[in-house]
Amino acid sequence: xxxxxxxxxxxxxxxxxxxxxxxxxxxxxxxxxxxxxxxxxxxxxxxxxxxxxxxxxxxxxxxxxxxxxxxxxxxxxxxxxxxxxxxxxxxxxxxxxxxxxxxxxxxxxxxxxxxxxxxxxxxxxxxxxxxxxxxxxxxxxxxxxxxxxxxxxxxxxxxxxxxxxxxxxxxxxxxxxxxxxxxxxxxxxxxxxxxxxxxxxxxxxxxxxxxxxxxxxxxxxxxxxxxxxxxxxxxxxxxxxxxxxxxxxxxxxxxxxxxxxxxxxxxxxxxxxxxxxxxxxxxxxxxxxxxxxxxxxxxxxxxxxxxxxxx
Amino acid sequence: xxxxxxxxxxxxxxxxxxxxxxxxxxxxxxxxxxxxxxxxxxxxxxxxxxxxxxxxxxxxxxxxxxxxxxxxxxxxxxxxxxxxxxxxxxxxxxxxxxxxxxxxxxxxxxxxxxxxxxxxxxxxxxxxxxxxxxxxxxxxxxxxxxxxxxxxxxxxxxxxxxxxxxxxxxxxxxxxxxxxxxxxxxxxxxxxxxxxxxxxxxxxxxxxxxxxxxxxxxxxxxxxxxxxxxxxxxxxxxxxxxxxxxxxxxxxxxxxxxxxxxxxxxxxx
Ligand SMILES: Nc1ncnc2c1ncn2[C@@H]1O[C@H](COP(=O)(O)OP(=O)(O)OP(=O)(O)O)[C@@H](O)[C@H]1O
Ligand SMILES: [Mg+2]
Numbered sequence: 001x002x003x004x005x006x007x008x009x010x011x012x013x014x015x016x017x018x019x020x021x022x023x024x025x026x027x028x029x030x031x032x033x034x035x036x037x038x039x040x041x042x043x044x045x046x047x048x049x050x051x052x053x054x055x056x057x058x059x060x061x062x063x064x065x066x067x068x069x070x071x072x073x074x075x076x077x078x079x080x081x082x083x084x085x086x087x088x089x090x091x092x093x094x095x096x097x098x099x100x101x102x103x104x105x106x107x108x109x110x111x112x113x114x115x116x117x118x119x120x121x122x123x124x125x126x127x128x129x130x131x132x133x134x135x136x137x138x139x140x141x142x143x144x145x146x147x148x149x150x151x152x153x154x155x156x157x158x159x160x161x162x163x164x165x166x167x168x169x170x171x172x173x174x175x176x177x178x179x180x181x182x183x184x185x186x187x188x189x190x191x192x193x194x195x196x197x198x199x200x201x202x203x204x205x206x207x208x209x210x211x212x213x214x215x216x217x218x219x220x221x222x223x224x225x226x227x228x229x230x231x232x233x234x235x236x237x238x239x240x241x242x243x244x245x246x247x248x249x250x251x252x253x254x255x256x257x258x259x260x261x262x263x264x265x266x267x268x269x270x271x272x273x274x275x276x277x278x279x280x281x282x283x284x285x286x287x288x289x290x291x292x293x294x295x296x297x298x299x300x301x302x303x304x305x306x307x308x309x310x311x
Numbered sequence: 312x313x314x315x316x317x318x319x320x321x322x323x324x325x326x327x328x329x330x331x332x333x334x335x336x337x338x339x340x341x342x343x344x345x346x347x348x349x350x351x352x353x354x355x356x357x358x359x360x361x362x363x364x365x366x367x368x369x370x371x372x373x374x375x376x377x378x379x380x381x382x383x384x385x386x387x388x389x390x391x392x393x394x395x396x397x398x399x400x401x402x403x404x405x406x407x408x409x410x411x412x413x414x415x416x417x418x419x420x421x422x423x424x425x426x427x428x429x430x431x432x433x434x435x436x437x438x439x440x441x442x443x444x445x446x447x448x449x450x451x452x453x454x455x456x457x458x459x460x461x462x463x464x465x466x467x468x469x470x471x472x473x474x475x476x477x478x479x480x481x482x483x484x485x486x487x488x489x490x491x492x493x494x495x496x497x498x499x500x501x502x503x504x505x506x507x508x509x510x511x512x513x514x515x516x517x518x519x520x521x522x523x524x525x526x527x528x529x530x531x532x533x534x535x536x537x538x539x540x541x542x543x544x545x546x547x548x549x550x551x552x553x554x555x556x557x558x559x560x561x562x563x564x565x566x567x568x569x570x571x572x573x574x575x576x577x578x579x580x
Contacts, residue, residue, distance in 0.1 A: 082421040086414025
């Protein structure tokens with residue numbers, strides 16, 4: 001569905017040169033759901049904007065839905081849907097009007113566009129907001145409208161740039177349900193960016209980590225964690241030094257003993273039993289399973305969570 | 312590596328084409344005008360204000376010789392119509408500035424909509440009130456004993472429409488160039504629009520002005536449009552001024568669309 005080869009984009013602004021995307025080669029098959037993860041400024045939006053013909057690549061090639069983005073941008077636009085990072089609706093326009101206009105822009109008749117707009121208002125829980133102006137919507141409502149606009153023409157390939165940012169948990173869950181249904185019923189291919197690690201973890205079969213314009217990891221969530229991060233077991237005991245001698249690889253931190261390992265959940269029960277047999281009293285045992293954030297930290301030396309909080 | 316390029320379009324998609332897309336873009340913008348009738352009402356009052364406040368002064372300070380023997384109103388009103396079109400379409404790009412800051416412009420660009428249609432649809436929205444304004448002016452002039460030819464007014468509006476689309480497209484290109492720099496748009500727009508306006512003989516006749524002004528007027532496309540409107544409104548449809556105005560308008564339109572579409576394509580890359 002998508003095939004890029006050494007895709008690059010350089011921005012020049014008043015003498016300053018920013019290499020936003022520095023040689024990305026990516027292959028996405030029909031029906032896949034790929035989450036692109038990366039800190040602010042990593043080049044995620046730039047990548048998506050090249051794939052959706054909104055930016056011309058500085059170098060490299062990209063085939064989207066079988067069409068070259070530079071040779072036939074109009075052909076690409078026919079076949080894709082795009083929800084950008086910004087808000088799609090004109091501020092003074094009404095919600096329903098914008099959805100109908102979007103249908104018309106894709107060649108639907110007014111009647112068909114109106115019908116589809118009604119379905120989407122329902123599906124994304126926008127009912128009752130038909131005649132409100134975009135400016136009067138809350139941030140989360142506006143985001144849901146953006147997604148509705150991107151879905152109007154039932155694209156076979158959907159690009160979503162931080163679709164759930166600003167949505168409450170219920171709205172996020174609802175959007176995911178909708179996307180899951182689209183994939184099941186229409187085999188829609190989805191490429192999205194997100195800063196919510198739990199979301200990428202739960203929904204995407206495949207996570208592409210981008211940093212400084214390059215892909216630094218590309219795998220399933222479980223594989224990424226197994227490869228790039230470790231679980232951590234922390235035990236609270238009276239005599240940490242004794243425990244350290246009993247357990248290989250343990251380190252002492254105050255009254256705690258720390259152990260880094262793979263598959264902590266399976267190791268922990270045996271470990272506790274062994275310590276009990278040795279007469280050690282364990283007051284508390286904490287298991288910190290490796291998260292995508294740990295993966296991120298291992299790969300980039302930075303925590304995505306802090307970046308997300310700062311943004 | 313060989314890649315098969317699939318050119319099949321999804322079965323339920325009709326390629327909309329330029330005209331349909333223009334209508335869609337026009338309607339999207341015009342919805343706002345309809346919903347906010349006050350701006351429309353004020354824009355309709357505008358010509359009447361000029362009619363009531365400016366024309367009497369003009370009549371007092373100029374002999375009818377300076378106006379080519381016409382009554383001041385007959386001379387002045389077509390100029391007002393052009394002026395309204397000038398300010399209306401000249402601000403086409405201003406409405407875009409806001410959409411550039413949100414994702415709204417990008418969203419439209421990501422659809423298969425025809426690129427020229429984006430420009431033309433928006434310029435037509437700025438021109439639409441002009442039709443009503445022209446009718447009001449024509450009617451309001453009646454009590455003053457001024458008769459305009461309805462057929463001539465239609466021809467005049469057509470020429471003005473072509474010119475306005477070109478100017479609107481140029482304004483749009485300026486809006487794109489001023490992305491994130493709103494001051495730039497207004498600075499350039501105001502710097503250009505007033506000299507263009509004065510050097511076209513729209514508000515005051517240039518015949519009494521210095522030679523360099525008259526020379527400047529001959530290279531100002533707006534001069535020909537203004538002259539064509541004056542001829543058209545009086546029904547002098549055989550006057551060569553009409554042809555010259557039509558040519559000036561067509562050239563402006565062509566240049567505007569080329570510059571505008573280029574700007575749109577460049578903004579996407
Ligand atoms: N139009 C532009 N002109 C100049 N620089 C740009 C432009 N667009 C993006 N950049 C720069 O390119 C880099 C990548 O930006 P991009 O928007 O792709 O990041 P991102 O991964 O989407 O970040 P975020 O998580 O904040 O959305 C940044 O350094 C940004 O400042
Ligand atoms: Mg981004």
